[in-house]
Amino acid sequence: xxxHHSRAIACTNRSxxxxxxxxxxxxxxxxxxxxRMERIMERKLKVSRRRLLEGVATLAVAAGAGWYAAGRxxxxxxxxxxxxxxxxxxxxxxxELAELVRAAVLAASPHNTQPWLxxxxxxxxxxxxxxxxxxxxxxxxxxxxxxxxGCAIENLALAAGSxxxxxxxxxxxxxxxxxDPEGARALERAAPRAIRVASVRIEPGAAESPLAEVIARRxxxxxxxxxxxxxxxxxxxxxxxxxxxxxxxxxxxxxxDQRESFAAHTLRATETIIRDAAMVRDSDAWFRLAxxxxxxxxxxxxxxxxxxxxxxxxxxxxxxxxxxEQMHDDWLRVTREVHLAGDPxxxxxxxxxxxxxxxxxxxxxxxxxxxxxxxxxxxAMHPLNQVPEIIDRERMLGRAxxxxxxxxxxxxxxxxxxxxxxxLGFPEREGVCGPRRAAEEVIRAA
Numbered sequence: 278x279x280x281h282h283s284r285a286i287a288c289t290n291r292s293x294x295x296x297x298x299x300x301x302x303x304x305x306x307x308x309x310x311x312x313r314m315e316r317i318m319e320r321k322l323k324v325s326r327r328r329l330l331e332g333v334a335t336l337a338v339a340a341g342a343g344w345y346a347a348g349r350x351x352x353x354x355x356x357x358x359x360x361x362x363x364x365x366x367x368x369x370x371x372x373e374l375a376e377l378v379r380a381a382v383l384a385a386s387p388h389n390t391q392p393w394l395x396x397x398x399x400x401x402x403x404x405x406x407x408x409x410x411x412x413x414x415x416x417x418x419x420x421x422x423x424x425x426x427g428c429a430i431e432n433l434a435l436a437a438g439s440x441x442x443x444x445x446x447x448x449x450x451x452x453x454x455x456x457d458p459e460g461a462r463a464l465e466r467a468a469p470r471a472i473r474v475a476s477v478r479i480e481p482g483a484a485e486s487p488l489a490e491v492i493a494r495r496x497x498x499x500x501x502x503x504x505x506x507x508x509x510x511x512x513x514x515x516x517x518x519x520x521x522x523x524x525x526x527x528x529x530x531x532x533x534d535q536r537e538s539f540a541a542h543t544l545r546a547t548e549t550i551i552r553d554a555a556m557v558r559d560s561d562a563w564f565r566l567a568x569x570x571x572x573x574x575x576x577x578x579x580x581x582x583x584x585x586x587x588x589x590x591x592x593x594x595x596x597x598x599x600x601x602e603q604m605h606d607d608w609l610r611v612t613r614e615v616h617l618a619g620d621p622x623x624x625x626x627x628x629x630x631x632x633x634x635x636x637x638x639x640x641x642x643x644x645x646x647x648x649x650x651x652x653x654x655x656x657a658m659h660p661l662n663q664v665p666e667i668i669d670r671e672r673m674l675g676r677a678x679x680x681x682x683x684x685x686x687x688x689x690x691x692x693x694x695x696x697x698x699x700x701l702g703f704p705e706r707e708g709v710c711g712p713r714r715a716a717e718e719v720i721r722a723a
Contacts, residue, residue, distance in 0.1 A: 359575045359712035363493050370441040374479060377402060378716040380436035380492050384645055386425030387412055387662075388563040389711050391576050393429045394471050396723045401478040404430055405471040405721070410576075413559030415550075415666055417673040418453050420637055423474065424697060427641020430475050432492055434642075435649070439489035443482035448475045448639070453632045471721070474638060488649040495648050496710055498657035500584030501615050502702030507622045507656060515624075518646045524630075525640050526693060527647075530623040538687040539625075539698070540617040546663035546680060547612050549670075551605040556670065561601035565712070568594075575712045582711045584615070616661060621700040623661075627693035631665070640696050657704035665695050 366379040378395050381404075386392060392410040396403040404426060411422055430446060437444035454472070516527050530536045550556045565577040580590050599607070626643060628636040648658050668681045684695060 355581060355710060357572065358715075359571050360710055362713040362715050363710050365715070366436065366493055368436055368439045368489060368492075370439075372440055374399075374402060375716060375720065376440065377433050377436045377477075378720055380489070381429040381433040382713055382716055382719060383492055383495070384425065384428035384432045385495070385497060385648060385660075386428065387416060387421040387660075388560065389577050389582075390422070390425065390563060391714055391719070392422045392425055394719050394721050395716075396721050398723055400480075401476050402433060403473050403723075404433070404475040404477065405473050407471055412563070414553070414555040414670065414673070415559050417669055418632060420453055420631060420665070420669060420696065421662065423453060423634065423637040424641035424644065426474055427638040427643075428645035429641075430477065430638065431642040431645040433477050435486050435489040435646075436492065437477065437479055438484040438486050441483050441485075443480045443484045445478040445480055446475060447478065448635045449473060451634045452630075453634055453637060474634070487653070488646065491649050491653045495652045496708035497582065497648075497659055498584060498704045498708035499582065499616070499659055500586065500657075500708070501705045502619070502621055502657060502700070503705055504619055505703050507701055507703070511651075511654065511656065512622070512624075515647050515650060518650060519643055520639065523639050523643070524628050524636055525643050525696075526627050527643070528625050528627055528688070528690065528693075530625070530688070533620065535688060536620055536623050539623050542680070542684050542687065543617065543661055543663050543698070544609070544613055546667040547609050549667050549680075550663060551602070551609055553670070556666075557601050557605050561604060564604065566598050571712050575714045575718075577712070579711055581709050584706075584708070586706065612661075612663075616659065616700060621702050623698070623700055625688070625690075625695055625699075626697040627690050628696050629693065631668075631694040631696045637696065644697060644699075651701060655703065656701055657708060658699055658701045661698045661700055664698060668695070 362379065362382055366383065367376065368380065369376075374397050378397065381393065381395065382391065384393075390410045390412060392407050394405040394407050396405070406419065406422060406426055408419065408422075411419055416422055430448075434444040434446055512529050516529070519525055519527060530539055550560070563577040565571050565574055565579050570577070571579055580593055583590070585593065626640050628640060630636055644660075651658050664680060664684055668678065668684075671678055671680055681695075685691075685693075688695075
């Protein structure tokens with residue numbers, strides 16, 4: 278069936294190509310195969326953004342449901358209240374302290390959970406974790422949550438410098454709550470509550486950084502990357518972003534055998550996740566696939582941020598919502614055929630103690646800083662954290678640390694512990710913004 282459609286697409290004009298593509302979708306074509314077909318179409322047809330939008334309209338007409346397509350969010354342009362925070366941060370000198378929160382809410386976070394709350398005081402901003410926004414069994418010790426909080430702290434500090442202040446970041450000490458199996462289970466039973474993790478004190482002076490200028494341009498890019506390698510000089514510059522005295526270390530997988538081992542472990546971890554019903558359930562809870570879910574939640578992962586490309590995104594929006602199992606099966610295929618394809622540049626952040634609160638927050642600050650630096654230079658970045666997620670899951674279940682032992686030995690990390698992994702490269706298409714809650718929604722009464 279797909280061979281027939283791909284041959285027909287190759288032999289017809291642009292309008293008929295799009296109609297046939299719609300027919301293939303309607304007859305149950307696999308998303309990963311359509312992904313490859315779309316990339317071929319984009320290269321051969323070299324269509325502009327306007328032509329792509331016209332093509333999406335043709336898809337809807339071919340299905341006889343233009344009105345239905347609009348109702349399914351096919352033509353949404355990522356505008357309105359869920360996306361207004363991306364243009365709300367001004368960063369002008371002399372502004373109010375609350376302006377810093379507008380920068381903080383644009384930070385990266387796992388599954389776009391946005392697990393933060395803030396209190397604004399005359400001389401500081403306190404940052405709190407919001408445990409009600411955890412990933413459950415995907416993040417049983419709230420390690421990824423606190424990495425996201427570190428990202429928000431970094432944005433806040435960078436914004437303070439751009440507004441003419443000298444920020445002084447004070448991180449809370451200790452270990453992540455529930456960083457043992459019984460503690461993690463206790464966390465699941467506990468009522469959600471906010472816990473302060475840091476204070477950013479605002480003092481006279483300025484510590485301006487050019488990274489503040491790209492806060493609103495940074496987006497996670499989950500799409501395909503070009504074959505062009507990231508220069509070694511860029512990796513060296515990224516390594517220098519690690520703060521002096523920090524125990525976080527960026528490890529680049531420079532040898533092909535290291536990258537092959539990373540890919541094998543990541544695929545094995547992904548397979549383990551999609552066989553774990555609890556992890557699939559807790560991950561799927563943060564997918565916002567229905568059009569009404571975006572304005573009502575203003576968080577989570579939408580179809581637009583999946584990196585599918587405009588044609589495939591439009592087609593998937595026309596279809597009924599796939600099951601959680603189907604979504605995660607496709608995730609495995611995309612991990613293999615897109616995220617790990619073509620031998621991309623791979624890096625990891627390793628620390629002395631994965632469950633130390635300060636180390637985790639600093640790892641988040643480092644990731645945000647790296648991502649902003651890369652964004653300013655046209656380099657895309659994308660977390661690939663399946664391995665540390667399985668390390669956490671094995672610990673929570675009281676199992677032998679098989680994944681950690683295997684990964685640490687294969688990558689030669691020694692006494693360092695993996696806490697974050699990622700790929701980077703030059704993207705085939707730009708990343709897009711996801712929904713955000715406004716600063717006013719996450720500021721608590723002091």
